[in-house]
Amino acid sequence: MSAPTKDIQTTVDGEFVKPPLGKRLVGANTFWIALVLIALIAVFTAIAPAEFATVFTFQTLLIETSVLLVLSVGMTFVIITSGIDLSVGSVLIFAGMVAGKTMEALSGGDASNAGWGVILAGLVAAVLAGAVWGLINGFLIAVAGIPPLIVTLGTMGAALGVSLLLNNGSDVRTVPAQLTKTLGYGTLFGGIPNLVLVAVVITLIGAWLLHTTRFGRYTYAVGSNAEAARRSGIGVTAHLLKVYLLTGFLAGIAGFMSLAYYASTTVSAHATDNLNSISATVMGGTSLFGGIGSMLGTVIGVFIPAVLRKGFNITHVQDYWQQIAVGAVLIAAVWFDQRHRRKRNSR
Template sequence: MTELNERTDTTTSPNVREEPRRALPPTGNGVSRQRGALVGAVVRSQEAVVLAVLIALLVGFAIAKPSNFATSGNLENLARDAAVLLVLSIGITYVTIMGMFDLSIGSVLVFSEVVAVKAMGGLGTDNAGTALLGAAVAVVAGTVWGLLNGALVARLRLSPFIVTLATFGAALGAAELVAKGNDLTAVPSTLSTFIGIDTFAGVPSLVAIAIIIAVIGGVQLAKSQFGQLTYAIGSNPEAARRVGIRVTRHIVAVYAVVGALAGAAGFLDAARFGTTSMGGHSNDALAAITAVALGGASLYGGRGTMLGTVIGVSIPAVLQNGLVILGTQSHWYQIIVAAALIASIYLDRRRRESERR
């Protein structure tokens, strides 16, 4: 494969320096210029803005319900809930940077969870070996769905939106067939205890696993050739093809990673609750995409960081937890998350316009 950095004249990778742009003469009155500068500063520092919003939410809920929200038990529970969403969002970060979508992750999570629990229950044992088998089955099952998504998108050149919307329904239907429409409870107690309940160095095991996955994903995205190719394809897929990057193969690989992480999230979800959740993940794609967008990733491709995703994931998790404690109807959570996604898209567009000036 031609190395990305060998042909810097035709690629638009974030690692390639652009020629400095000639300054344009000022237009409009002073107030308009100041307003434009303020908007530009805000959209360029989206991670800082989101971090400020997160802190405001934490403080607000803590003031509103200090005896319920600001407790070690609730914050630990909040972190465990965010851990599964973080693992999903890590995969969505890759596919978003590539300028594509995956709406199927919630159903892929459920399918992977179901087949993993089915496999562990079939062994009839309760030990570490059983848990490892379940993890392997979940990751493989998710990877298969990811490969299917990638092949349909990259090789048949179908719309990622349509493909993953279709596999969203297909994976959920397959899960219901395997489980015969019922949630499965044959989760080994060893798994539920070690991952769902125990802590490691004072950190819940579930959260520690999610953090490790995020660190690995972040290093790969920022430092490896795989990450560079993902940025390059998201910035300009045609330029990536011209420098010799195998775009089709890389798209399939990224979707396989997304599926594998959805499978891992399904395994962690089963460990967290000790049962499958057939109807509990219909909004996972919305929450993950919103988290990634809030973290500064561009839905147009070519931009995003894993650190931003970690910050962005906290917003939906804190919102859901806080609204439940306040006794607010769950429908408001979906409305607020959808509004946050729209706001993120708007900020992304303004940022792109600001950078073009």
């Protein structure tokens, strides 16, 4: 949703035509972000080919990023609307806690041997729990007019607090073995983890929704200029409600996926999920100023810090350097976005 630039030439009839494919690729944020990811993979492969460039390493990498990818799909929609959601990590924990407690209650206190009926009830509970927090965020932001940063900062603490109250400050640890075996560690199609397949399907649906539907066009329009979108007939309030509802819904699914993988709610493991999903989305080229972003960029943005961490672990680089490297990449991504925006606005 940006104005035509000088790169676009006009025909004799005065109609706009696209520049050559190569020029468009080089000018795209996603192109450069993809090059960074490819370069990182090449460097770590050259340094430790026997450890890094293995099927096991990449399979582990995919599993470890699956939950974060689902969170980042929702975050992409939010940030494109020029919003932010700091609560997704806490909502994920809350959804997992509600799912775990629901399955325990339906199994008489121990869900270890529960069947698929109980598991399905847990999934529904997780999704509804996430959607409720998404609806609360959307209402306070879109209807009450409170800034997204303040609202989601508040709900971040509230969702985490309620999660801890549900189980007296401890994790739920009795998760159906069938759920862990099938979704957490199960595979299909010759060894592709089921957790990864779920994340891929959700990402593809998110990409379809963002790039080919009216919902996606409205998302870009609201992020580019909310007032102009309102004057053109778009229901900005209703649309923002839907966007935050979608983000909460996806956080609920992510919470259930995490529960399946860890066989526990693992509250402490998700302390920085909100910041990680925001970082991944911004690294992927989604502008914090709104109106710009792509699902492909988000996928790449999720894998850049994951590859850095995995490569540094394999090459025995201290954790401190990992944090510095991820922070440097994030700052570079924001700088590139601002530079690109200034260039576009000066035309």
